[in-house]
Amino acid sequence: MSDEAAPAMAGGKAAIVAGGVVLLIAGFIALGILLGLTPLYAGFLLLWYWGSVDMVEGRALAPLLVGACGGTATAWLLQYGAVEGGLAGIAPVLGLIVAAIYCQLRGWLPLLINRSYMLYLTVMAAPLLQAGESFAHVMAAIIAATLYFGGIVTGGRMVMARRAAVT
Numbered sequence: 022m023s024d025e026a027a028p029a030m031a032g033g034k035a036a037i038v039a040g041g042v043v044l045l046i047a048g049f050i051a052l053g054i055l056l057g058l059t060p061l062y063a064g065f066l067l068l069w070y071w072g073s074v075d076m077v078e079g080r081a082l083a084p085l086l087v088g089a090c091g092g093t094a095t096a097w098l099l100q101y102g103a104v105e106g107g108l109a110g111i112a113p114v115l116g117l118i119v120a121a122i123y124c125q126l127r128g129w130l131p132l133l134i135n136r137s138y139m140l141y142l143t144v145m146a147a148p149l150l151q152a153g154e155s156f157a158h159v160m161a162a163i164i165a166a167t168l169y170f171g172g173i174v175t176g177g178r179m180v181m182a183r184r185a186a187v188t
Contacts, residue, residue: 049169056165063093063159064166066144070137077174085137086167090160092141095121097156099146118142 030038046065053061067089075081095117102110121142124134144150145159 045170045173048173049166052165052169053162056161058158058162058165060154060159060162063089063141063145063162064169066140067137067163067166068170070140071170074136079171079175079178082167082171084132084135086163087132088135088137088139089141089163091133092138092143093145093156093159093163095138095142096145096151100151100156 049064050061053059053064067085071077071082071085075085095114098117099111099114102114104110121134121138124130125139145154145156
């Protein structure tokens with residue numbers, strides 16, 4: 022992946038894409054309200070990662086989901102360990118994090134230990150987020166975002182493939 026800027030879109034196409042993104046986001050917000058999920062940022066982080074890092078590659082969605090949930094679970098363990106055991110409760114989780122870093126550097130367990138694992142671990146371990154966050158709701162938001170955004174992209178690709186087959 023390169024850090025080069027993507028070529029600029031023409032004005033009309035950019036307006037259509039921007040409108041589609043607004044509708045997509047509004048739909049996810051409505052879904053979140055319907056499901057009673059407040060940490061929608063966790064789902065939007067997934068969308069940002071999938072769109073910006075993975076370029077909406079379909080095969081990248083499963084490792085993104087597994088890594089995001091794994092990183093979030095590790096951040097929860099860090100919080101739980103701190104609350105229940107202080108330094109003695111944090112030490113094993115820090116060991117787990119060091120092992121995860123080693124695994125990532127070695128390329129081991131790539132479905133779980135990947136860039137999204139590290140991103141979600143970093144974000145969800147922030148004390149401000151941990152202070153009053155429901156990790157169950159965060160996990161639900163991540164799963165809902167995966168199903169919602171992944172389903173819409175998959176459906177759109179199916180429609181485009183059918184249209185291409187007809188012409």
